[in-house]
Amino acid sequence: MTYRIAVLPGDGIGPEVTREAVRVLEAVGAAAGIRFEFAEAPVGGAAVDATGDPFPPETEQLCMAADAILLGAVGGPRWDREPVPRRPESGLLRLRKAVGAYANLRPVRVHPALAGRGPLRPEVVGGGVDILIVRELTGGLYYGERGVQQEPFGERAYDTMVYTTPEIERIVRMAFQLARGRRRRVISVDKSNVLETSRLWRRVTEAVAEDFPDVELEHMLVDNAAMQLVRNPQRFDVLVTENTFGDILSDLGAALAGSLGLLPSASLGLPGRPPLFEPVHGSAPDIAGRGIANPLGAIASAAMMLRHAFGLQREAQAVEEAIDDLLAAGPWTPDIAPPGAPVASTEDVGRAIARRVRERLAPGPLEPLGPVAGRDGRGTQDGRGSQDGSGLAGDPVAAVWIAGEYGFRPLPPDEPAPPAAAPAATGTVRAGDPATGASRDAMTPDALANGPTAAGGTAADTATGTNGTATRSESPVRTPARRGTGAGTTRRRARARKGA
Ligand SMILES: NC(=O)c1ccc[n+]([C@@H]2O[C@H](COP(=O)([O-])OP(=O)(O)OC[C@H]3O[C@@H](n4cnc5c(N)ncnc54)[C@H](O)[C@@H]3O)[C@@H](O)[C@H]2O)c1
Numbered sequence: 195m196t197y198r199i200a201v202l203p204g205d206g207i208g209p210e211v212t213r214e215a216v217r218v219l220e221a222v223g224a225a226a227g228i229r230f231e232f233a234e235a236p237v238g239g240a241a242v243d244a245t246g247d248p249f250p251p252e253t254e255q256l257c258m259a260a261d262a263i264l265l266g267a268v269g270g271p272r273w274d275r276e277p278v279p280r281r282p283e284s285g286l287l288r289l290r291k292a293v294g295a296y297a298n299l300r301p302v303r304v305h306p307a308l309a310g311r312g313p314l315r316p317e318v319v320g321g322g323v324d325i326l327i328v329r330e331l332t333g334g335l336y337y338g339e340r341g342v343q344q345e346p347f348g349e350r351a352y353d354t355m356v357y358t359t360p361e362i363e364r365i366v367r368m369a370f371q372l373a374r375g376r377r378r379r380v381i382s383v384d385k386s387n388v389l390e391t392s393r394l395w396r397r398v399t400e401a402v403a404e405d406f407p408d409v410e411l412e413h414m415l416v417d418n419a420a421m422q423l424v425r426n427p428q429r430f431d432v433l434v435t436e437n438t439f440g441d442i443l444s445d446l447g448a449a450l451a452g453s454l455g456l457l458p459s460a461s462l463g464l465p466g467r468p469p470l471f472e473p474v475h476g477s478a479p480d481i482a483g484r485g486i487a488n489p490l491g492a493i494a495s496a497a498m499m500l501r502h503a504f505g506l507q508r509e510a511q512a513v514e515e516a517i518d519d520l521l522a523a524g525p526w527t528p529d530i531a532p533p534g535a536p537v538a539s540t541e542d543v544g545r546a547i548a549r550r551v552r553e554r555l556a557p558g559p560l561e562p563l564g565p566v567a568g569r570d571g572r573g574t575q576d577g578r579g580s581q582d583g584s585g586l587a588g589d590p591v592a593a594v595w596i597a598g599e600y601g602f603r604p605l606p607p608d609e610p611a612p613p614a615a616a617p618a619a620t621g622t623v624r625a626g627d628p629a630t631g632a633s634r635d636a637m638t639p640d641a642l643a644n645g646p647t648a649a650g651g652t653a654a655d656t657a658t659g660t661n662g663t664a665t666r667s668e669s670p671v672r673t674p675a676r677r678g679t680g681a682g683t684t685r686r687r688a689r690a691r692k693g694a
């Protein structure tokens with residue numbers, strides 16, 4: 195089995211951290227006998243310089259032919275005055291849209307060794323902060339109509355935030371599914387005291403929650419959420435929110451973790467499209483070229499790729515454990531080094547992780563890895579997919595995604611995950627995989643992106659049954675029995691377990 199990885203290093207520290215992530219993947223491949231095929235292409239400012247386009251067609255083709263995409267970062271002052279189509283960030287937004295990467299998972303954990311090293315007191319961030327930010331990534335302000343107009347008094351600029359029921363439903367549903375593999379708490383963050391999109395967000399979230407009586411739902415206004423994340427981060431398990439709020443709150447999460455350089459992300463998307471993995475940070479022009487960027491966010495993103503794109507649980511766990519070891523014992527880049535400790539380079543850290551990964555995955559008698567629960571609450575006893583060997587059922591993310599491939603129909607709480615792919619060796623969990631029998635056309639990107647159809651239906655009307663044949667079904671979003679609580683309130687709703 196060969197896994198094809200499109201590598202888009204991008205700008206600034208992007209190439210520096212991506213190099214180390216690739217080094218670690220190569221170590222995984224060599225130690226575990228897995229073949230990764232890397233193909234590099236420019237994106238962002240580098241692509242503007244090379245071709246005049248921040249997301250050139252050749253890069254798009256490479257991405258579409260890949261099993262997964264690893265991206266560094268884009269942007270920098272050099273391109274800040276470029277017109278919008280030539281801005282590096284436009285390239286990233288086009289890439290995310292092209293692969294339909296609507297679900298951006300940004301885990302925020304505070305490693306015990308770093309609890310006192312960030313800006314917050316150890317008593318605030320110690321004691322097990324483990325948050326999964328689920329950020330909607332292909333809608334909202336980022337993709338709404340925008341413009342600048344000349345007026346007699348000067349200029350008038352506008353951006354618009356648009357969300358449709360299906361766009362909200364699919365991301366919220368994924369958040370609930372993910373919560374089931376964790377502490378079963380969802381905090382949905384919005385601004386429903388002001389924004390119409392947020393009021394729709396709340397209504398749809400309430401409706402989706404009806405299908406998850408075993409998961410506790412709380413709504414929180416985004417301004418309060420920012421404060422609560424700093425005051426009491428242990429309170430959060432899964433935080434689901436729209437695009438802009440998720441962008442801002444995840445950088446705040448980085449301050450909890452100790453450094454922006456630590457945070458990884460996985461962006462999962464539409465059937466038949468490759469998922470995207472990138473650190474949360476940007477191109478960090480202030481430290482670019484100095485070899486001191488922290489590569490752990492990029493390396494942890496590679497670990498998420500192993501798990502979510504390829505179903506390689508054991509290998510992902512080996513990388514994550516190597517990161518944990520290193521956070522405790524060093525070497526550390528300057529952003530996380532304890533006072534007085536020698537500081538290491540980006541490359542030193544990458545090499546140290548690669549060495550630890552090789553040791554962990556070396557052939558020979560292995561120590562039992564034990565349950566993997568912890569990081570996102572995923573994993574199984576054998577550390578490689580589900581215990582029945584299906585390779586997917588033990589992984590809530592994969593299961594959710596598969597559910598999505600079948601048309602984002604409601605997955606009733608007690609219903610087992612849909613048929614899983616053949617054993618982990620079959621690799622990718624994307625739809626269209628012959629192993630799953632799923633149709634690549636299970637749900638068209640247009641239907642998902644555009645929401646309600648002219649006929650008044652929703653994208654869910656074209657849902658596809660588990661046998662891969664097209665069926666018509668009602669919209670999975672029901673009219674909520676109870677509406678959101680309206681302006682300015684935060685409400686907690688605890689639900690009893692079904693049948694309990
Ligand atoms: N996904 C992306 O590609 C992405 C994300 C954010 C920002 N950007 C772009 O990056 C450029 C710079 O933006 P910014 O300065 O606001 O944000 P940034 O994330 O690049 O940097 C913010 C701060 O965090 C530090 N930092 C970031 N990554 C680090 C790492 N790996 N190790 C150590 N320190 C790290 C930087 O030195 C800086 O002080 C802009 O052009 C922006 O648009 C791109």
Ligand SMILES: CC(C)[C@H](C(=O)O)[C@@H](O)C(=O)O
Nearest residue numbers: 268269283286287441474476
């Ligand atoms: C560079 C920018 C477009 C991007 C975003 O806002 O999504 C970045 O801030 C991120 O968090 O990935």
Ligand SMILES: [Mg+2]
Nearest residue numbers: 441442445474
């Ligand atoms: Mg950001």
